[in-house]
Amino acid sequence: xxxxxxxKSNIFALYLVQGxxxxxxxxxxxxxxxxxxxxxxGVMNFAFASIQYGVLLTDFGFNLSAxxxxxxxxxxPAKAARIxxxxxxxxxxxxxxxxxxxxxxxxxxxxWEAHSSIFxxxxxxxxxxxxxxxxxxxxxxxxxxxxGLMVLARAATLGFLLIWVSGPQDVALAVIxxxxxxxxxxxxxxFTGLGVAxxxxxxxxxxxxxxALRASWPFFLSAISTSLYTTSTTVLLGMFSAPLQxxxxxxxxxxxxxxxxxxxxxxxxxxxxxxxxxxNNKPAALQLIKKSFCIQGAVGLALTLxxxxxxxxxxxxxVQVFGADFGLSRAFLALSHSQDVMIWLSPVILxxxxxxxxxxxxxxxxxxERYFSRVLVAAGLLNVTLMCWWVPGSPQAALRAAQxxxxxxGFIVLAFWWRARKIYKEIKPL
Numbered sequence: 468x469x470x471x472x473x474x475k476s477n478i479f480a481l482y483l484v485q486g487x488x489x490x491x492x493x494x495x496x497x498x499x500x501x502x503x504x505x506x507x508x509g510v511m512n513f514a515f516a517s518i519q520y521g522v523l524l525t526d527f528g529f530n531l532s533a534x535x536x537x538x539x540x541x542x543x544p545a546k547a548a549r550i551x552x553x554x555x556x557x558x559x560x561x562x563x564x565x566x567x568x569x570x571x572x573x574x575x576x577x578x579w580e581a582h583s584s585i586f587x588x589x590x591x592x593x594x595x596x597x598x599x600x601x602x603x604x605x606x607x608x609x610x611x612x613x614x615g616l617m618v619l620a621r622a623a624t625l626g627f628l629l630i631w632v633s634g635p636q637d638v639a640l641a642v643i644x645x646x647x648x649x650x651x652x653x654x655x656x657x658f659t660g661l662g663v664a665x666x667x668x669x670x671x672x673x674x675x676x677x678x679a680l681r682a683s684w685p686f687f688l689s690a691i692s693t694s695l696y697t698t699s700t701t702v703l704l705g706m707f708s709a710p711l712q713x714x715x716x717x718x719x720x721x722x723x724x725x726x727x728x729x730x731x732x733x734x735x736x737x738x739x740x741x742x743x744x745x746x747n748n749k750p751a752a753l754q755l756i757k758k759s760f761c762i763q764g765a766v767g768l769a770l771t772l773x774x775x776x777x778x779x780x781x782x783x784x785x786v787q788v789f790g791a792d793f794g795l796s797r798a799f800l801a802l803s804h805s806q807d808v809m810i811w812l813s814p815v816i817l818x819x820x821x822x823x824x825x826x827x828x829x830x831x832x833x834x835x836e837r838y839f840s841r842v843l844v845a846a847g848l849l850n851v852t853l854m855c856w857w858v859p860g861s862p863q864a865a866l867r868a869a870q871x872x873x874x875x876x877g878f879i880v881l882a883f884w885w886r887a888r889k890i891y892k893e894i895k896p897l
Contacts, residue, residue: 474608478736482729491621492725495628499641500718507635509705509714510582511642512721516701517579518589521565522596523694528686529554529679530602531831537606538739539746548666551603553679556671558597566590578706584639591646598653604663610735612662616655620648685836688844695847696875700868703854708864716865719805722777723812726770730820733763738828745832752832753894760824767820775813811869818876825883833890842882850875 500508533554540546573579573586604613628644631637655661701720705713737759744752830839853871858864 474736474740478732482732491618491625494625495645496721496725498629499632502632502634503638503641504635505714505718506710507638509710509712509717510585511638512701512717513578513705513710513713514582514585514589514642515592516698516705517586518569518592519694519698521569521590521593523687523690524565524568525558525561525593525596526687526690527557527561527680528683528688528690529558530605530686531689531827532683532686533602534606534739535742535832537603538608538742541607541743544666545669547607549669549671549675551600551666552669553671553675554602555597555600557676557679560676562593562597566593569593582638585642588639588642589646591643591650595646595649595653599649599656600653603666605735606739607663608736608739609663613652613656616652616661617648620651620655623651624648685840686831688840689836692840692843692845692847696850696872699847700850700854700872703851704858704864704868707854707858708861712864715805716808716868719808719812719865719869722774722809723815726774726813726816727819729770730763730766730816730823733759733766734823734827738832741828742832749894753891756824756828756891759828760821763820763824764817767817771813771817774816775810777809805865807863808865808869811866811873815873815876818873818880822876822880822883825880825887829887829890830883835886835890838886839883842879845882846875846879849878 499511503511533550536550537547540550569586569590573583579586599613599617601610601613604610624644624647628641632641632644656663657665701713701717704716737755741752741755741759744755826839826842830836850871853874854868857867857871861867
């Protein structure tokens with residue numbers, strides 16, 4: 468099965484927007500690393516990782532369940548509108564609950580209270596997850612429009628970030644300016660309906676909210692479990708080691724995250740299409756899954772090899788061309804301290820690309836949410852166990868954290884593949 472013109476258009480537009488996003492990241496990432504210092508950068512990422520628990524509670528797995536539901540109802544505007552308002556109200560209530568919970572934790576946990584202003588401002592990320600319904604755009608296969616709004620908003624705030632952030636004392640300001648773009652993009656869409664018209668108003672009953680939460684529970688459990696080997700790694704590292712180790716891990720992990728972003732558009736474009744085909748044309752869904760495996764696997768392998776060689780090849784070149792005192796050179800030199808961490812983290816890109824095919828693009832669309840959740844729960848517990856075993860007291864805490872993440876990603880790929888292969892055998896090819 469070849470990719471049709473609409474799907475190709477979506478993928479191309481997403482990569483175009485992703486490229487523009489990377490231009491902004493290319494400026495902000497080294498800039499913040501230099502201006503905030505390794506410790507300030509570590510504190511900012513510690514707060515960001517901690518607040519992600521509030522974002523997870525607010526999202527409640529709707530970024531997977533609601534996307535699938537909208538994709539399967541996109542030809543029925545009334546049904547899609549009911550899904551939109553049901554999910555929006557549910558997320559709004561969850562936002563209030565998670566914000567109150569995090570407010571209490573901020574002033575009761577010593578490691579949070581020491582940086583309370585940074586943690587409080589980081590709650591803007593929770594607000595942004597409700598204001599900007601990216602899941603609705605994705606379900607309608609119009610995610611490129613949502614991404615375009617994000618780029619526009621990021622470009623508008625970039626100048627303020629470069630002008631106002633000038634040292635470690637501006638960590639809270641850096642948090643605010645990085646959370647603002649998604650809020651601006653959300654407000655722009657709510658007031659204008661730019662790109663995708665707002666769905667018609669539908670009054671939602673209380674029992675519908677409960678049904679939505681109940682249906683999304685396996686996806687929420689999966690998201691929470693995933694956080695135990697992603698964002699929780701940074702949180703645990705912040706609890707068990709010095710900010711310097713958090714900064715070393717965060718710097719390497721940030722580059723891995725950026726590299727994984729190159730695979731994101733493929734998954735974002737194909738997931739709703741596979742979910743739609745899985746209902747009416749399973750052989751066609753299987754063909755698209757196979758195509759996704761080949762493309763995502765090739766991209767993941769190339770990025771893994773490229774990132775593993777990135778710093779050793781480019782750091783001496785950048786320093787030689789620009790001089791050791793140039794801002795970009797200083798950023799590369801700071802990143803070079805994370806090279807050992809990078810070597811262990813880079814294979815996560817390839818493993819993550821493959822696990823998305825077996826997990827999100829196969830198990831979820833064919834209704835195996837419970838198995839999917841169980842695997843991620845086991846993976847999360849495995850990561851916490853390894854972190855508590857390897858990290859405390861280790862002079863190479865960041866390296867141990869990277870090894871833990873790699874071990875867990877390998878386990879996930881094997882577990883997803885074991886079940887997905889049975890699904891593939893049961894579907895007759897075209």
